[in-house]
Amino acid sequence: MKAVSPKKSIFYFLEHISGENDMWELTFPRTVAIGEGALDYLKAVEGKRVLIVTDKVIHKLDFVEKVTNYLKEAGMEVKFFDEVEPEPSMETIVKGAEFAKKYGPDWFIGLGGGSCMDAAKAIWVIYERPDMEVAAINPLEKLGLRKKARLICIPTTSGTGSDATWATIITDVKDERKMELSSREIVADISILDPELPKSMPPKVVADTALDALTHAIESYVSQWRNDFSDVLAIGAIQMIFKYLPRAYKNPEDKEAKEKMHNAATMAGMSFGNSQAGIVHATGHSLGAIFHIPHGRTMALFLPYSIEYSARDAMGRYADIARAIGIEAKTDKEAVEKLVEAVKKLNREVGEPASLKELGISRKDFEKRLDDLAMRAANSTCTFMNPRVPDLEDTKKIFIYAYEGKKVDF
Amino acid sequence: MVLYLTKEWMEEYRKRLNQNKEYKEAGKGWGVGWNGDFIFQIENIPIDKISLKDLPADVAKALKEYVINGTAYSYIRLKDGECLEARPIKDPKEVQVGFIQKGPYENWKKITRGELDPTRALLARQFTLQGDMAKVMRYTRAANLMAKISATIKTEFPDEVYPKK
Numbered sequence: 001m002k003a004v005s006p007k008k009s010i011f012y013f014l015e016h017i018s019g020e021n022d023m024w025e026l027t028f029p030r031t032v033a034i035g036e037g038a039l040d041y042l043k044a045v046e047g048k049r050v051l052i053v054t055d056k057v058i059h060k061l062d063f064v065e066k067v068t069n070y071l072k073e074a075g076m077e078v079k080f081f082d083e084v085e086p087e088p089s090m091e092t093i094v095k096g097a098e099f100a101k102k103y104g105p106d107w108f109i110g111l112g113g114g115s116c117m118d119a120a121k122a123i124w125v126i127y128e129r130p131d132m133e134v135a136a137i138n139p140l141e142k143l144g145l146r147k148k149a150r151l152i153c154i155p156t157t158s159g160t161g162s163d164a165t166w167a168t169i170i171t172d173v174k175d176e177r178k179m180e181l182s183s184r185e186i187v188a189d190i191s192i193l194d195p196e197l198p199k200s201m202p203p204k205v206v207a208d209t210a211l212d213a214l215t216h217a218i219e220s221y222v223s224q225w226r227n228d229f230s231d232v233l234a235i236g237a238i239q240m241i242f243k244y245l246p247r248a249y250k251n252p253e254d255k256e257a258k259e260k261m262h263n264a265a266t267m268a269g270m271s272f273g274n275s276q277a278g279i280v281h282a283t284g285h286s287l288g289a290i291f292h293i294p295h296g297r298t299m300a301l302f303l304p305y306s307i308e309y310s311a312r313d314a315m316g317r318y319a320d321i322a323r324a325i326g327i328e329a330k331t332d333k334e335a336v337e338k339l340v341e342a343v344k345k346l347n348r349e350v351g352e353p354a355s356l357k358e359l360g361i362s363r364k365d366f367e368k369r370l371d372d373l374a375m376r377a378a379n380s381t382c383t384f385m386n387p388r389v390p391d392l393e394d395t396k397k398i399f400i401y402a403y404e405g406k407k408v409d410f
Numbered sequence: 411m412v413l414y415l416t417k418e419w420m421e422e423y424r425k426r427l428n429q430n431k432e433y434k435e436a437g438k439g440w441g442v443g444w445n446g447d448f449i450f451q452i453e454n455i456p457i458d459k460i461s462l463k464d465l466p467a468d469v470a471k472a473l474k475e476y477v478i479n480g481t482a483y484s485y486i487r488l489k490d491g492e493c494l495e496a497r498p499i500k501d502p503k504e505v506q507v508g509f510i511q512k513g514p515y516e517n518w519k520k521i522t523r524g525e526l527d528p529t530r531a532l533l534a535r536q537f538t539l540q541g542d543m544a545k546v547m548r549y550t551r552a553a554n555l556m557a558k559i560s561a562t563i564k565t566e567f568p569d570e571v572y573p574k575k
Contacts, residue, residue: 022526022527022530022531022534022536023536025533135544135547136543136544138543138544138546138547139533140532140533140539141543179547180547181547224527225527225530378436378551379436379548379549379550379551380550381529381547381550383550383551384527384529384550384551384554391432392432392435392436
């Protein structure tokens with residue numbers, strides 16, 4: 001493969017996009033309001049009753065009053081369901097749907113990070129379809145939503161992309177399993193990206209959520225289901241994250257960096273939402289469900305190992321990413337090695353752990369749960385969209401290498 | 411080479427599912443305490459484009475018998491990572507199943523050749539699936555392996571091998 005100089009324009013990537021030719025369908029939010037003052041969009045929303053789905057921490061923040069006032073200005077009654085926990089459970093969804101049933105909203109607002117938006121999506125489904133079980137939300141069935149209500153997502157973190165995707169991750173606590181539920185119908189009608197909101201994020205959350213967004217974009221670009229649209233959004237998001245994350249992490253007052261990160265997260269969401277994630281999500285969901293580690297941190301941790309494992313079957317795609325962020329290399333292999341280093345460097349720069357050991361999981365606990373971790377990851381829907389699909393044995397090895405912090409060599 | 415749509419093909423499929431350790435593991439628990447059996451409904455079979463007279467007599471007879479109005483049904487009994495039975499059936503009412511997967515013959519061919527991702531094909535409505543989706547979602551790996559294993563069979567398609575001239 002001949003060397004390609006870095007920093008080519010986006011048109012370079014347009015010439016190199018591959019992807020499937022089979023029929024496929026793309027789904028995006030109908031409206032995305034962006035930029036300073038984007039929350040003003042709420043003043044123009046028409047309806048009677050809004051249910052804001054959020055958590056207790058967000059509920060106390062200053063901007064919530066602004067959101068409430070704007071909605072009241074639009075002539076709407078506002079109520080809150082603020083019982084969403086990190087990694088929302090099925091029980092919370094059922095409770096939220098009960099609350100909604102009594103209140104009768106015609107709008108739901110998912111306000112917060114991924115957990116709040118995911119919960120809002122699932123509560124909305126059960127509110128409209130009380131005959132359904134949470135675990136049965138799936139993309140093959142017509143849900144028939146929007147007969148009673150519609151959905152607005154307002155992310156307050158910059159990573160999840162849930163405001164732009166048709167996925168909702170709900171935890172089955174009893175089974176220690178994150179359920180990757182999805183339906184095209186649950187994509188938000190409106191996504192509001194106001195750069196004011198992520199300002200309150202502490203640096204650790206900035207890092208965790210941003211690495212989640214980076215993972216979305218990278219996994220999307222190499223996904224078996226990638227397409228022309230997801231490619232362009234992915235590359236754009238990757239370039240923005242590498243450029244602005246260190247600034248947003250180091251300087252909470254850097255408005256430009258925070259705004260770019262906020263937009264990049266939704267771009268990455270639009271991208272992977274239409275092409276799917278891969279084994280970083282499969283392994284990360286499994287680890288998160290069993291050891292209760294924040295989602296973004298698990299993404300940051302598994303990303304380099306995943307690139308090392310998957311590159312065998314997607315060398316050119318990862319090399320594209322490397323070159324898009326300015327890495328110079330004579331061969332694709334060299335480009336990919338440098339990409340792994342760049343991801344590790346970025347992880348270090350924003351304080352992410354490099355191994356499961358460093359994350360504080362004891363060897364005893366890890367070994368005890370290794371089979372469960374591997375089995376859950378191997379059964380994840382994300383596994384099958386990865387460019388190289390690991391079997392159970394390889395999945396187990398990925399966990400072991402990630403525990404030790406070893407370079408993947410199989 | 412085994413001819414698609416025949417009982418020999420179904421028997422070969424059953425054997426390969428049962429020989430596959432990964433499928434055995436991925437399908438563990440499937441259909442235990444509930445009906446995990448499938449009907450594969452193969453539609454729009456171009457039976458009028460197949461030269462039945464050139465086919466081996468028993469195969470021609472079977473095709474005439476099992477392809478009704480361009481549709482054929484395969485019955486697959488699955489339990490706990492094992493395929494207990496796989497055979498063509500004449501009428502879907504003959505059996506009680508938990509799941510019915512339907513799609514046109516051309517798409518089934520693509521799956522059998524490993525050219526079509528089964529999950530993507532379902533999402534893109536190239537197939538439809540009836541049954542308890544929550545159960546299917548928990549066994550994505552087994553479902554994908556089922557398609558992958560079918561693609562390991564060296565298959566001949568009657569409309570390609572015995573086309574009507």
